[in-house]
Amino acid sequence: MALFITFEGGEGSGKSTQAGELHQRMSQEAIPVFVTHEPGGTPLGDEVSHWLKWQDGIEVSPLTELLLFNAARNQLVDKVIRPELAAGKTIICDRFADSTTVYQGYGRGVDLAVVRTVNDAATQGIRPDLTVLLDISVADGMSRKKSEPADRFEKEDVAFHERVRQGYLKLAAEEPGCWLVIDASQSREKVAEIIWQRVRQLIRQKIEAERA
Numbered sequence: 001m002a003l004f005i006t007f008e009g010g011e012g013s014g015k016s017t018q019a020g021e022l023h024q025r026m027s028q029e030a031i032p033v034f035v036t037h038e039p040g041g042t043p044l045g046d047e048v049s050h051w052l053k054w055q056d057g058i059e060v061s062p063l064t065e066l067l068l069f070n071a072a073r074n075q076l077v078d079k080v081i082r083p084e085l086a087a088g089k090t091i092i093c094d095r096f097a098d099s100t101t102v103y104q105g106y107g108r109g110v111d112l113a114v115v116r117t118v119n120d121a122a123t124q125g126i127r128p129d130l131t132v133l134l135d136i137s138v139a140d141g142m143s144r145k146k147s148e149p150a151d152r153f154e155k156e157d158v159a160f161h162e163r164v165r166q167g168y169l170k171l172a173a174e175e176p177g178c179w180l181v182i183d184a185s186q187s188r189e190k191v192a193e194i195i196w197q198r199v200r201q202l203i204r205q206k207i208e209a210e211r212a
């Protein structure tokens with residue numbers, strides 16, 4: 001029984017915290033689970049991630065950005081996600097291809113058909129069983145992050161982050177069965193509990209389907 005669960009959301013939405021909470025909960029239940037993140041998760045991906053987040057003084061074209069995120073993604077799919085799923089582990093991934101659709105597609109304006117084609121090439125048909133979207137207003141998300149140094153994406157203006165937020169909500173509305181949208185302004189404990197209830201239900205469904 002291997003599930004692929006992704007976490008998505010804008011800046012300051014608490015994705016990484018909640019990915020960690022779910023990992024801990026599943027480990028306590030003795031469910032084989034592996035947690036990873038994008039951009040990064042491999043030595044190559046970490047280099048690309050660092051460059052994309054922190055390089056200064058080089059103008060990066062939106063298409064180049066799309067290709068670099070997907071180069072790192074393919075390395076993660078090939079070296080980590082596919083082998084771990086094949087070994088029967090549930091994968092929790094903090095960001096995946098939907099991040100590219102909203103940041104490079106809705107945010108930067110890269111043609112959505114191009115985004116889909118490149119994302120599909122990088123993910124090699126691996127799609128999440130569930131995507132958890134932690135939705136928070138741009139102002140609230142930004143204020144949670146204001147004490148940390150801002151990377152290239154966090155420095156973007158409010159309009160960019162609003163396009164990202166609306167892009168996520170659109171993707172979730174297009175495939176409601178695959179997304180769990182949560183109001184991320186709720187307490188950490190409450191959000192973690194909502195996620196766990198849904199994941200538990202998914203695990204039961206998967207076990208029943210495998211028995212049938």
Ligand code: TMP
Binds near residue numbers: 039100154
């Ligand atoms: P994070 O480590 O805070 O999640 O930062 C990653 C940043 O990179 C975040 O601002 C979103 C951005 N990003 C994209 O623009 N496209 C992508 O495909 C991914 C995975 C992340």
